[in-house]
Amino acid sequence: MATAIRIEALPARLGDCLLVECERAEGAPWRMLVDGGPSDTWPLLEARLNQLPADSRRIDVAVVTHVDSDHIGGFLPFVESDFARENVRDFWFNGHPHLLDGSRPRSIEQGESLGSVLTGRADGPVLPWNQAFDEHAIVTRDDALVEVTPRGGPRITVLSPNADRLQRLARTWAAVLSRAREKPRDVAEPDRPQPLGDLESLATERSEKDGSPPNGSSIGLLVEHRGASVVLAGDGFGDVLTEGLRAVAADRGLERLPVDAFKLPHHGSRANVFAPLIAVAPAKHYVFSSNGDTFHHPDDVAVARAVVGGPRGATLWFNYRNPRTERWDDDALKDRHGYRVEYPRDDQSGAVLELPSRR
Ligand SMILES: [Zn+2]
Secondary structure: OOEEEEEEEOOOOOOOOEEEEEOOOOOOOEEEEEOOOOHHHHHHHHHHHHOOOOOOOOEOEEEOOOOOHHHHOOHHHHHOOHHHHHHEOOEEOOOHHHOOEOOEOOOOOOOOOHHHHHHOOOOOOOOOEOHHHOOOOOOOOOOOOOEEOOOOOOEEEEEEOOHHHHHHHHHOHHHHHHHHHOOOOOOOOOOOOOOOOOHHHHHOOOOOOOOOHHHHOOOEEEEEEOOEEEEEOOOOOHHHHHHHHHHHHHHOOOOOOOEEEEEOHHHOOOOOOOHHHHHHOOEEEEEEOOOOOOOOOOOHHHHHHHHHHOOOOOEEEEOOOOOOOHHHOOHHHHHHHOOEEEOOOOOOOOEEEEEEOOO
């Protein structure tokens, strides 16, 4: 069966760096890069981009989901690269000029370019910015779905952030951005994952909700192409994403929105992956992007919520095989809960999913 959407979760340590390709009947795929991982992901990303066929290197959209070092660290050298200048058609990113004043988006202030906002340098490169949204903020609306259908590409629906989350980011913008540009400090505390217990009780453990303004401002997208679908959730908040997905389902006369794949928010943090989020968009494939550095993601509680609340037969995709993730490759657990696991072929390749076309 032909592939409709190919998703590659590069090994970006604690961060996200996703390459998404929507295959077309003819010619190069429509291509989207989502985040660049922490700064040390750049050599790997650069090598991956250089592997693209010489005659079709175009990246239709490059998305910065939010300003945190594990998402923009590797994106900064990308923005300044010749590759980006030559090949990227549109950058999607909510910068300070986009932060909302009430419900009315402001257009980009004169003289402020994507490159200068991201890098903090006055002479940063001038690049196409949120053009698919008429240069306005990428944000959900209360009165209608926000959808774009780039020519020859997928249908993309914005799930996150909402106007409230963008406004909250505005208050701390300068501090958040300067912190995000720094190299993150790695916490020395080693990860010592415990044996997995009963998944039902793990899944129902209480968790605090994520309260980080940058995470809450994450751009979350539903990408649909030739009958296949994937949710790319950034580090978005569980309740914001749930609301966004519920609105799409309601628009289609559905209570829930079944999808093929779901890149779960915030590297599979228990503070973002809650039962209602799993319930509103049951997925055949759940993707976890993290090697466990610093924050020891994915949390067992979050993975258990996907296993227990998701459809039987679902596959968990980890972009690293390590002591934390390989505990899920347990025959007794897999039999009892009816799930499967997939790991990368090697430590350079990350997780690669190919979603078949249905038309
Ligand atoms: Zn993150």
